[in-house]
Amino acid sequence: MTFHEKLIFIDLETTGANLINDRITEIGIVTVNADGDIDRWSSFVNPGRPIPSFIQDLTGISDRMVATAPTFETLADTVRERLEDGLFIAHNARFDYGFLHHALARAGHALSIDVLCTVKLSRRFFPEEKRHNLDTLIARHGLVPEARHRALADADLLWQLWEKLTASMPSEIFSQAVQTLRQRPALPSATDA
Known part of the structure; x- marks a missing residue:
């Protein structure tokens, strides 16, 4: 890894946590290009099914808000292009990668990209801490949330965390940890669609 990646x-x-039965309702991506330019992109996604009330309460995303949004299949080319040639960074990355992998597969695309989980990164640098959820990291590192449980705002929090961590430790230590923790998830032998 280089800092120019x-x-x-x-x-x-x-709509829930089941990779096979649940669907994406919102995508948020903050891309930091090698030249330092930052691009923020987000979209609601029509999941083609009702959003459970507890999810609506948590995220503030209602069925009405996604009713006229594009389906994931409509957004698949754009999402795939935005994910090319970079390091995929998410909090609990297995969840986000798994959902995108399945959604892209249903749309006829493959996802194969190096992944870094910010939960694992936090555990690596702060092993004495018991909690590494995003709310805890907001408090611990003085991150400034625009909103919680909204895709673009939470993606931006991860960028803020990255900036705080890179500013607070020697670059070789940070780079070594990222190199150790990054992985290319194994693709399942058969994708249930």
Whole structure:
């Protein structure tokens, strides 16, 4: 890893936690290009099914808000292009990567990209701390949330965390940790669609 690598901070909101049955309702991506330019992109996604009330309460995303949004299949080419040639960074990355992998597969695309989980990164640098959820990291590092449980705002929090961590430790230590923790997730042998 170099500090000149394209960084892709991503967060999703979904109808639930089941990769097969639930669907994405919002995508937020903060891309930091190798030249330092920052691009923020987000979209509601029509999940094609009702959003459970507890998810609506958590995220503030209602069925009405996504009713006229594009389907994931409509957004698939754009999402795939935004994820190319960079490091996929998410909080609990297995969740976000898994949902995107399945959604892209249903749309006829493959996802194969190096992934870094900011939960694992936080555990690496702060092993004495018991909690590493995003709310805890906001308080611990003085991050400034625009909103919580909204995709673009949460992706932006990950960018803020990255900036705080890189500013507070020697670059070789940070770079070594990222290199150790980054991985290319194994693709399942058969994708349930």
